[in-house]
Amino acid sequence: MLKKISKIFIPAIAVLSLSGCASLSASEEFTAAWDAADAARKDAAAVGYEWRDTGKILGKAKAAADEGDMENAMKLVAKAQEQSADAMVQQKRESELWKTRVPQ
Amino acid sequence: MKKVIVTLVALMTATVWIGTQASPETDRAAFEKFFTQKFPNTPTADFVNGVYSIHAPSRAQWEEIEEFPPYELSIDAGKTEWNKAFANGKTYADCFENEGAVRGSYPYWDSDRKEVITLELAVNECRTANGEEPLKYSKGKMADISAYMSYQSRGQEINVVIPDDADAMAAYDRGKEFFYSKRGQLNFSCFDCHGGGAGSMVRADTLSPAYGHTSHFPVYRSKWGGMGTLHRRFGGCNKQVRAKPFKSQSPIYRELEYFLTYMNNGLVYNGPGARK
Known part of the structure; x- marks a missing residue:
């Protein structure tokens, strides 16, 4: 009887544990990605080039994660990360290119 | 051939560099010339009226509004x-x-x-x-x-002074760089819209020329349904190109005001104003 119960419950406990681990892992993955994207946003802000919606997108990502929609949350984080990367490229480019627009 | 190309590139770079190292007064004269050539039918002194100096239909409406000015x-x-x-x-x-x-x-x-x-x-x-x-x-x-x-203060001449002080010049240069730099997701500079783009349509509105911009603030804007300061407008413009705006009276907006107002030297203050 004990053997029979073990056969049923041990795999069930393992599955539940694994699914718990998977969920934790996704959450950890999201937190790490969100933190990195927020740091990138702050870098863009530090040089005066943060884009208008980047912070809002990160806020939406957090809300999606809170609702358990990790796929959407990760997509939003990636979008915010991309915006900040583009803003940094823009800042680097404009630090020289603006001079060409000054009327002579 | 290679030498010629290298020389040409060096000359072009030097020209750009010399251009950006120009004195504020050289900048201002070139700024005024840019707009007076772009809008040859606008008398120089009339640029203080913003978009109404270059767009007759809007001017007619504005003159009607000025009968009972909303900023009163x-x-x-x-x-x-x-x-x-x-x-x-x-x-x-x-x-x-x-x-x-x-x-x-x-x-x-x-x-x-x-x-x-x-x-x-x-x-x-x-x-x-x-x-x-x-x-x-x-x-x-x-x-x-x-x-x-x-x-x-209506009628007072705009006469911003950049003193012989390296820090003052640096502040002027930061304002100048801000004005000509593209920013935000839409990748526009102030000058893109209000320099090269002045007189063009954005949806139903005509873009105003930057020359004269700082003369008439604060303004009553129909869009706002109330009054706003120059820095409120700076922030609005930044938001429109999807850049995160700076705070009103932040150092960079004050430096932008310093540069832009210097560009208007010789015009007169005529605020407050009414705009769409």
């Missing part, structure tokens, strides 16, 4: 504030001379503090020096006081 209530409210005593018994008149007709003295470079001082900043410094809470910078009472003082 703000001037009255500003006058009331001006005359109201602070808790210590003093008033704004203890901080500003000439019954507030001092718009022509701003913005200026304060060599001791190493920063640009704008009229709105000075208004709040007057308040805090007299034990009052500072006002919010974008609208409300600040716009009212600013409207009253601008009205009192």
